[in-house]
Structures are given as structure tokens and as C-alpha cells.
Amino acid sequence: MDRLKQAIQERGLVLSSGVLKVDQFLNHQIDTALMSAVGEEFAHLFEESGVTKVLTIESSGIAPSFMCAHALGTPLIFARKKKSVTMNETTAYASRVYSFTKQETLEVTVSKDFISEGDRVLIIDDFLANGRAALGLCDIASKAGATVAGIGIVIEKSFQEGRQILEEKGYHIESLARIASLENGTVRFVDEPVHSN
Ligand code: G4P
Numbered sequence: 394m395d396r397l398k399q400a401i402q403e404r405g406l407v408l409s410s411g412v413l414k415v416d417q418f419l420n421h422q423i424d425t426a427l428m429s430a431v432g433e434e435f436a437h438l439f440e441e442s443g444v445t446k447v448l449t450i451e452s453s454g455i456a457p458s459f460m461c462a463h464a465l466g467t468p469l470i471f472a473r474k475k476k477s478v479t480m481n482e483t484t485a486y487a488s489r490v491y492s493f494t495k496q497e498t499l500e501v502t503v504s505k506d507f508i509s510e511g512d513r514v515l516i517i518d519d520f521l522a523n524g525r526a527a528l529g530l531c532d533i534a535s536k537a538g539a540t541v542a543g544i545g546i547v548i549e550k551s552f553q554e555g556r557q558i559l560e561e562k563g564y565h566i567e568s569l570a571r572i573a574s575l576e577n578g579t580v581r582f583v584d585e586p587v588h589s590n
Pocket of ligand 1: 412
């Protein structure tokens with residue numbers, strides 16, 4: 394998606410060879426017009442997948458997934474990272490997610506009221522790195538007896554193992570921007586030729 398790639402190039406900041414900061418339009422300040430276009434693109438990519446619910450994880454997954462769910466005409470559910478006082482093991486599905494970036498394990502939860510057998514769930518997230526968040530959401534869908542209709546990612550760091558792990562499990566993944574490398578302070582996308590001087 395060219396508009397997203399342009400935003401990454403012009404407004405993203407490479408913090409290290411592993412981390413891209415996109416606080417300007419995705420992770421802190423949200424570019425609502427860009428997120429609307431992102432949502433439309435996901436809706437187009439998954440329009441034949443029979444999606445009944447969109448599922449994400451708080452907090453940065455909410456903006457793109459909201460726009461996608463709105464475009465598809467489905468509800469959006471976000472998995473919570475902090476236990477709600479109104480949810481417990483009998484009322485919620487839970488999955489443990491390890492974050493390599495933060496080096497901590499979180500238990501993410503979704504109320505049993507909102508996903509059920511027969512649902513076709515589209516998982517949307519802002520970043521795909523090692524795939525743990527997406528796997529946790531797939532686990533929750535499976536515990537609910539639902540089918541994962543696909544996985545949509547705004548920014549994929551293709552030099553990490555997330556895509557490979559998810560593909561090996563047979564999931565249909567669509568990433569709107571695929572980053573091959575963040576070396577030397579430069580973003581290089583997967584489908585771009587490497588220029589040598
Ligand atoms: P994984 O789910 O693919 O295994 O990723 P990982 O544990 O490494 O990532 C943990 C958190 O860090 C996630 O956000 C993820 O979106 C984010 N993240 C991973 N790589 C990058 C990066 O290069 N840049 C930025 N900006 N974020 C990255 P989170 O903890 O769920 O945060 P939030 O959604 O509450 O903002």
C-alpha cells in the first residue's frame with residue numbers, strides 16, 4: 394500500500410536495526426485518514442473471506458481494526474491486556490502472550506459473549522514481529538470454536554519470524570507494508586530492489 398509506505402518513509406523513525414517508531418500516525422497520534430484507507434484496504438483484501446467479527450489486541454491494534462470492521466460492516470472486539478473486574482475464567486477466553494520487545498508475558502482475555510462457534514474471525518494488528526500476539530488471538534478464536542478467516546497486519550517486519558510461523562500454521566496473512574530491513578537507519582521494503590552505489 395503506497396500511501397502507508399510513504400508515511401513510514403516520511404514520518405517513521407528507525408530507532409535501531411530492529412525497531413521502527415511510528416508514533417506520528419499509528420502508535421500515539423493517529424492519522425485518521427490514513428487509518429481509514431488502511432481499513433478499506435483490509436476490507437477489500439478479505440471481502441471474500443466471510444468475516445463475521447474482527448479481533449485485535451489493545452491498544453494500537455484498535456485504530457486500524459476499527460476502520461476495517463466498519464468497512465466490512467462487522468463488530469470489532471479487542472482483547473484486553475489487563476483483567477477486567479467483570480471477567481473471570483468462566484466468562485472469558487484467555488491466552489498467554491510473550492512479548493519479545495517488552496520481555497514480559499501477558500494474559501490476554503476476550504469475553505465469551507463476543508466470539509462463538511461459527512464465527513469467522515479476521516485478526517488485525519499494527520505490527521507483526523515474532524507473531525506471538527497474533528498466535529494468542531488465534532488461540533482465543535480456537536478456544537471459542539471459531540475459525541480464523543485471515544490475519545491482516547499494518548506493518549510486518551519480515552526479517553523477524555512472525556510471518557513464517559503463521560504461514561506454517563496455514564493462516565492467510567495480508568500485510569500492507571513489509572519491511573525487509575531497518576539496517577543503517579533506513580527502511581527497505583520487501584518488494585524494493587537494493588541499490589548499490
Ligand atoms: P509479536 O506480537 O509479533 O511477537 O511482537 P512483539 O512481542 O515483539 O511486540 C510487542 C509489542 O511491540 C507490540 O505492541 C508490537 O506491536 C510492538 N512492536 C513490535 N515491533 C515493533 C516496532 O518495530 N515498532 C513499534 N512501534 N512497535 C513494535 P504492544 O506491546 O501490544 O503495544 P500497544 O499495542 O499497546 O501499543
